[in-house]
Amino acid sequence: MSNKEQNPFEQIFRYWKRIRRYRWWICLGTLVITLAGFNVVAMIPDYYQATTTILVDPQQIPDRYVTSTVVEDPRYRLNTISQQVLSATRLQQIIDQYGLYAEMRNKRSREEIIAAMVKDIDLKVKEGGSSLGSFTISYRSTDRKAVAQVTNQLAAGFIEWNLKNREQIVVDTTDFLRSELDRARQSLKDQESKLSQFKIAHAGEMPDDQTANLQMLGQLQSSLQANREALNRLDMQKTMLLSGEPGTSTAGVPTAPVSERQQLLAEKRDLDHKLSELRKTYTSEFPDIVSLSKRLDQVNARLQQLPADKPQEIARNTDNVQLSLLEREISRLNEEQRQIKAQMNSYRGRMDAAPVRQQEMLDLSRNYQVSSNDYASLLEKTTASQLAAELEKRQKGERFTIIDPATVPEHPFKPNRPLLMLMAFAGGLGLSLFAAIAKNLLSRTVQGEQELLKILPAGVPLLAVIPAIDSAATLRRRKLLALTAATVALVACGVEVLMLFWTRPLL
Template sequence: MADEHRSPLSGIHTLLSAIRYRYRLIIFVAVALLAAGVTYVMSMPDVYQSSTQILVNPQRVSDKYVNSIATMDASERLNTLSQQILSSSRLETIMDELHLFSNLREKVSRDELIARMRKNIGIELKHNSEGLSAFTLSYTGDSAQEVADVANRLAASFISWNLQDREQEAKGTTTFLANELATTKSQLDDLEEQLRSYKMKHLGQLPDQLDANMQTLSRLQVELQANTEAQSRLDREALLTSSLPDTSTTHAPATPSSIRQKLTADKNAAQADLVELHKHYTDSFPDVGRKEAEIRSLDAQIAALPSDPISSAATETVTANPRLQLIRRDRARLQEEQRKIQGSIGLYQSRIDSAPVREQEISQLLRDYGTARDHYRALLEKTYSAQMAAQLEQEQQGGNFTMLDKARVPEAPIGPKRIPLLLGAFFFAIAAGIGVALLAETLDNTVKSEAELRDCLPDIPLLGTTPGMQTVPIIRRGLPQSRFLLGGQ
């Protein structure tokens, strides 16, 4: 029941009472912590920061003339370079070159030093409408000269590694294209040799020679017809000559032409008609078939004739006639020419017939050759472009990084912020002193007020209170100075 009648201000009154009662403890704890905080803040080393700005240059030569072979934009390249340069091996090299953390090398492992160095490096990117335009590289440390040296060393590493990376990329592309070009050229040479061998093997049967073969075949057919007609004329002339009496031989009887000569003349005429039909019709035409059957029938009739002694005598008579001898020589020559013409006609006819097959075979070779040739030309153009791009990178005319200003030695530290830290230490010391006083008050079991007594003995009625007894020094501090002086007398 006592807790229900307690005032809300009793807790604040208790707190103020504890502060008044233990103010010496509060002052002691606050002063001790404040002294320790001030000592720590003032002993903290100064922190310096030095930075440099690196400009991302676009390619100086227009893409219309030389295409860049860089596969990454500036942001991706910067990310890759950051991973390379901020690697443990690179940072360890810089740390050894500049003798960083010389006072901590015996106390801390190298991995921790590299992690601390990586943490002190800052990269801030700046973009425009076209992408990455520049970035700021900074380094933080406890030495002004050291932070400037490290920032400049890191900036130089970024620039040199960017150039080296682009040159290696250009050389790698050029080498790859050169190898591909050599392989493609070898394949192209093989296909050219195959195509040349095929053309030499099937010379005269190629599709592009079809028109020439057709013209030659027509010319040979005309020649065959003329030859057949010439033989027919010679046969008629031989018949007329053989029917006349021979003036040089009075005893040679004048015999008529034999059946063999007539059949031969009919065969020559039929062959002339067949040549004429071939000019206008194919072998499947009925007239062509009938004419060929007629020629075969005449050949069979000539072969079936028996030897004629009269014909032999006539032959001897013909041999004795000079005119007939000339006619026989001319006819033999025409027959030889006829065989040659017929052989040529058969050859060119076979070439014409095989043209579709040759066209199908050579089309595959030409298609493979054309594909290899186009690929070779494309690789050749790319190789020339890659060589120009590599030359451009070697002359540093491609897109690269440029340090605008070197990192300078900072004149003033950027930290620590001692005034805010001191204020924080002051308020922390006061709060800690009050906290210690409250803790001591909580741990103290003595009764210091009527409320505490009622809380300890809720069932026992309170009869009365006695005023607190004050010591002499406290009484004297409470009395006026004049009264104190009178009491001394």
């Protein structure tokens, strides 16, 4: 007996025999639970899902021709756009437009309804190498037609906000660069003005003028030397004239008067000589030439008005005229010498100031170059930004393109009713078996020979085992009960199947 008790197959067979006694109750329980599960599965609403795929189309024009000002990673920009498209205001507009979540409006708050819609929206990103390749938008709802419309509207929102964001970035960048370009242009003008005013204020003192200054200084030195030699010659002539003239006093001053005509003629010769010297260096518009020319015209006009001198007066006044001319020429040369020395001092001052002016010029030139480079760089960037703005307006830059629009789904994606019904049947069968086993374990009746041997005292032998003998009435009652249960089960199954196919097709 102990060997038999330890045989697991015999124990399993013994338990099966016990459970087999409750087979009709197991069948009936399984049927009831399965039908109840079918009803629950049938009451679950159908959920439809529509999906659209959006391709991240890169810029069509190569970057080496037009550089886009939108350098943000599309994945980060997609997160920003998602916050804009899935904002509470826009989702509320979509809910009101298509009448979504009608059964929740009287039971839930606005925030809960919007949260439910956000949960029903699914955004999946598909990487394309190192960048964003595409992404899909899905929406789930019990309304079969609304899911496609809502999905397409969400996709259109992503495309619209992407264009708006890119255009706004380009416009903001262009406006900023234009303002900086205006500032740089004004700064460049200021530097140009300072540089021009410095060159005008210090003309001749610049390092580039040193060669010309040296040449002019050499010419002035030569002119000064010639002036000194001319003064020496005139001094000698004056001395000789004064010493050899008969009509002079002991002091050397002529006593004979000089006529007006002789004075004018001497002045005329003096004016002619000065004009000839000035015309060698300056043009006819030089102020000194203009004033001397006017004075010469006046002298000529006066000479035409005066009568000619007598021969004896001419001879008598010749020496006096020569002496007067010598004195005027000496006076002119002295004035010329003074001017030459003043000009030489001026050119020496220019040459001495050249190192200081060079340093100041370097500072101004450096500031001008910095402003010029800044302006050129901003001008190039502004031009590129304007090209990028035109690129965005023509939608030739990076954009979102729908490659697979959402369509009305033909079948719900959940629930999977065949699977759920199979689970309901398996659950009903399991619960029925569990109930039968529990009833058998909780029963206090002796179920077999082994249990009887455990109950009997030690040394009491088991003489015989009498099997259960059912009477004819008991057998008829069992058959009637089984037939009735089978009939009710069949009728219930038929009614359940008809109801399910009438209210909601399973497949």
